Amino acid sequence: MTFDPTMLQNQLERILPTVQKPGRYVGGELNQIVKDWDGVKARIALAFPDIYDLGLPNLGLAILYQTLNAREDVLAERVYSPWTDMELAMRNSGIPLYALESHRPIADFDILALTLPYETLYTNTLNLLDLAEIPLYAAHRSDQHPLVIAGGHACYNPEPMSAFIDAFAIGEGEEMIHDIVNAFQAWKCSGQPRAALLKALAQVPGVYVPALYEPDYNPDGTLRELRTLDLAAPRRITKRIVAKLPPPPTNFIVPSIDVVHNRVAVEIMRGCTRGCRFCHAGFINRPVRERPVEEILQAVQTALKQTGYEEVALLSLSSSDYTQIVDLVDQISKHASENHLTISLPSLRIETFSIDLMDKLKGSRQGGFTLAPEAATDRMRATINKPIAAEQLLETARAIYSRGWSTIKLYFMIGHPSETLEDVRAIVDLCKAVIAEGRKIIGKRAVLHAGVSTFVPKPHTPFQWAPCDTQEQIQAKQQLLRSELRGPGLKITWTSPKDTMLEAWLSRGDRRMAQVIYNAWQNGAKFDAWQDQYHYETWQAGFEQAGIDPAFYTHRMRAEDEIFPWDHISPGVRKSFLLGEYRASQTQSFRSDCRESCFACGILPTFAELRRADPGKHWMCPEVPIRKKKAVLEPIVP
């Protein structure tokens, strides 16, 4: 079928005036890359399955967009979920989902690559496939359909979405995406059936092809084994990393409408060495690798020139831990004050030094100062391995209030393993102590905003064996906070227990969850990440139709030797190390920052070869002794 852009154009012209923020659906922004459709060998649609406003600033997709379009033989375009009004208008007019650059239907692309940074995008993914007129189930797709791949943090447990995705890319995508595209191109030239493509992809390190595996379950419902169905399928898929972070993207697409983050974003460091036991990102993003200050400054300069942006965000999981943070902040703040720039530096440690850093950036103090103590008693802090003395927090708070900020935001989590109501009450006491300091210093202007979320034990973390609090437990804890955390200047926000349940089912699910996700989507679930769009009942019905008890995924204490649905995916950290950490949490033992001493999490042996090939100071793990190469017998079966 030939593509007629004028016809779509005329249809859109009638629809767009009737929907909210039509600028989401037209493309044409500054720095978008448009290539000749017929001049390339592979066409990739990069998708963020939520609205443009959230998807456009996504750094992962920006990296892939740049690196793919840098190739002459490839084009990459963008697609996001239409909001409900636009979806309805598109369905009524028979307009299939299209890419923003060429306005081509998504089904015309060779590869549809989705990013799944969090689980509540799953129903949107199904909806996106449906709008694109691509069969939802991977098994129903033929040679004519695009290859559907997915990556991102949620894919470290790919099983709930395994029925809908042809191949998952586990880990860092900068190099892996090219291997995938190359495998695709080779297959396209070969003229072989789709099954050959899947087998070829399974050979790419870091790629998981779920169709080549089949689970067996024990009578109690737990997993007995994930069998490989093909010799091409590795028993274990180890995530990919890049030894050295490549230069960051600078040619950001500048949206023509307001989106959630209108700014240049530069990742200064990847990974985190703190070892907080609840933190999914902390375990799956190891090892820590830093970018040199010079490279960051250069990228900021170039990006500002190319975008005209007025804001820069320096991203990492823990800004304070970036070795050259003072140097970086000094240099960048000089540039900022001369150019009316705003610099944001998230994830600062709870210490007065953080305020010195923020002072140098001279940013607006309107937004408040954000800190994340996560827990309020020493016992809980030792359990989650985030040691912050109450006095240190109070001292930091005093400094914040006295140096020009009137609002402090504190992030806590309830629902940590073994947490009691006393631990929750301590959050109240701590918040009251902080606001009391504020009132002493700046009087009634002092505001404390406590954001209290609910913990979900995530795969590949030491708490993966622990159950999630029940809704009743969560409600009791939130009730306590609501009734006691009152007073002038105090504000509290929390997560609905029903939202937490969804996150828990989806992040801890196995392959049987696919049916539930499908049912929920059929029942109308989409935009589950949006409070006003998520309906718990829709999901309840989905579980009932599938004959599955949701509590199996959320509230069950796992045996130490249980085989988890995500065990075949390796983030490079050993399960035995995680178990050791889980036991250490039960005895409230601290582990210090692993740059000080190595706790043998498994990252070093996993990536030893890579590190030897590209050694250097950017890699923050302790040095690996260089060994003489021994002759190794190659195994016959891969």
Add this chain to the structure above:
Amino acid sequence: MMRCRITYRKTAPLRYTGNLDIQKIWERYLRRAGLPVAYSQGFHPQPRIQQACPLPLGFLSQAELADIYLDDDTLRPGEITRSLQTMPYPGIEIAAVEQVDLTEATLAGRVTATEYLAEWIDPIDADQFAPKVTALLNAPQLLRSRREKDYDLRPLIEALDVLPADSTHNAILRMQLSARQGATGRPEEVVSALGYAPFDARYTRTRIMFTP
């Protein structure tokens, strides 16, 4: 400091970008072009960029106007034009740059009327327009309701005629509408009053008129 008046066309890429966002886009455009925009005084300094008249979302324009203030009075309009054209911004085409007196009243306060073209997206027989236009112009009043507010459209229509269709264009209506404080006519309201679906036409602003 100097003040420059920029005449520009707003084209397809920025068609669905509203007025507040256009303000941001000008700010970024000037930064990219390396032009030192002046900032307002106060706790939250804002770049001094003043648009003449908001253009409704979804409209194109051949004649937008904005005044920009630059922290440099040695620049010549020709240099500014070159700087802007060297770093083009999708959706903005520079037509003219001229220096104006810093003391001159703001454009926004002097707008009296705007001219629009409404071009039909699909081919339509233009002969049917003439009697409808005559009837509309002869009506003593045109009571309409927009956003739950009743108003009379007729006094807001200063001129209305039909341009003949040619090989490249479908039928086009040209209209001049009042754009005074509290008395602003909208072209899609005129199209609607003529008995057509408002979004069957594509709207382009062609002129902004001012008091001297």
